[in-house]
Amino acid sequence: MPPHATTLLLAAAPALFWLWFFRRKDRFEPEPRALVFRVFLLGCAAAGAVLWVRPFLEPLAPRGPGFLRDTADAFLVTAIPEEVFKLLAFVLGAGFSRELDEPMDGIIYGAAAALGFASVENALFLTQSGDPLLLVVRGFTATLGHVAFTATAAFGFAVWRLKPTARRLRFLLRCLVLSWLAHGGYDLFLFNQEGLHLVSLLGLLPVALLCLSLKLRWSERQAPLYHRSTVLGTAGAALTRK
Numbered sequence: 001m002p003p004h005a006t007t008l009l010l011a012a013a014p015a016l017f018w019l020w021f022f023r024r025k026d027r028f029e030p031e032p033r034a035l036v037f038r039v040f041l042l043g044c045a046a047a048g049a050v051l052w053v054r055p056f057l058e059p060l061a062p063r064g065p066g067f068l069r070d071t072a073d074a075f076l077v078t079a080i081p082e083e084v085f086k087l088l089a090f091v092l093g094a095g096f097s098r099e100l101d102e103p104m105d106g107i108i109y110g111a112a113a114a115l116g117f118a119s120v121e122n123a124l125f126l127t128q129s130g131d132p133l134l135l136v137v138r139g140f141t142a143t144l145g146h147v148a149f150t151a152t153a154a155f156g157f158a159v160w161r162l163k164p165t166a167r168r169l170r171f172l173l174r175c176l177v178l179s180w181l182a183h184g185g186y187d188l189f190l191f192n193q194e195g196l197h198l199v200s201l202l203g204l205l206p207v208a209l210l211c212l213s214l215k216l217r218w219s220e221r222q223a224p225l226y227h228r229s230t231v232l233g234t235a236g237a238a239l240t241r242k
Contacts, residue, residue, distance in 0.1 A: 010132055011123035014139030015040075015115035018147065022111040025216055026104050028227040031094075036112050039093035043116020046085035050117075053081050070192065075184035082117070083179050086150045087157070089113040095157060102226035103158050104219035107212075110154025114146040121146075141201060145186055148208035153179040155215050162226075182208050 023036060054077065061072035087110075094100055094109040122138055156175025160168040182204065189199040 007123055007126055008119075010135055011126050012119040014122065014135055014143050015119040017139075018143065019112060019115050022108055022147070025220070026108055026223075027220070028223045029102070031099055031105060031108050035094055035097065035099055036108065039090060039109050039112040040116040040119075042089035042093045043086060043113035043118075044120050045116075046082075046089040046113065047117045047120035049085045050081050053085075054078075057081060070188055071184075074188035074191070075180070078187050079180050079184035082146075083149060083153065083176075083183055086110075086113045086117050086146070087153050087176075087179075089116065090150065090154045091157065095161065100158055100161060102219070102223055103155060103162070104216070104223055106155040106158025106161075107151045107215060107219060110151035110157075111147045113154070114150035115143065117150075118143040118146045141205060144209060145183075145205055148205075148212045149179045149183040149186075151212055151215070152182070152208075155219075 019036065019040060023031060023033075057077045057080075058073075060076045062069045090106075090110050090113040093113065094105070099105065100109065118138075122135055122143065125134055125138065126132065153176050156172040160172040186200045186204045186208070189196045189204065190201070191197070192199075
């Protein structure tokens with residue numbers, strides 16, 4: 001197998017595992033594999049788009065070392081384009097699909113877009129470092145971080161899309177801002193020169209994953225409301241067997 005193919009497979013392995021994991025959370029109506037994979041591929045393309053646009057944004061960060069430059073780089077140069085293109089991958093791939101019929105779907109497809117993006121990012125890091133163990137570390141840190149950030153915005157979009165009211169639009173906007181702030185804060189501390197990376201790894205990331213877990217649990221409880229026919233059909237089948 002060509003070296004570049006091996007790199008891509010290794011880089012995608014953690015993301016594909018998490019894609020399988022999150023898709024299984026949708027118990028009532030699992031999303032079509034083809035559509036989930038399409039969003040995943042669009043997420044891969046989003047990484048390419050960020051690589052193209054980033055040089056145009058780098059002048060926004062002041063020159064020279066310092067907190068101001070680090071902040072501008074984390075929030076403006078990195079977090080904004082990455083979250084915008086990942087969310088765009090989600091919207092183009094599944095945002096207006098009829099398959100997006102419950103809040104859980106926003107999380108599933110948002111995770112797919114984020115994991116596609118993370119696969120390309122992992123491949124770049126693997127190419128630069130040459131250390132496959134880095135993928136194991138990133139599989140439980142940066143990869144899941146991308147999921148938590150983008151799934152927050154996609155979850156807000158799904159909630160608004162299912163019932164587009166002014167109140168839910170405000171909720172969507174809050175989700176967008178939260179995903180941006182969480183991503184920017186994570187990068188700011190992770191790459192800080194003063195050794196504050198543990199703030200990201202032991203503070204911001206666990207909180208982001210906890211919030212994602214709460215959204216998953218809430219969505220699981222809401223799912224029967226969006227799939228009444230499935231629930232009633234399952235209950236009827238159980239009664240018939242009795």
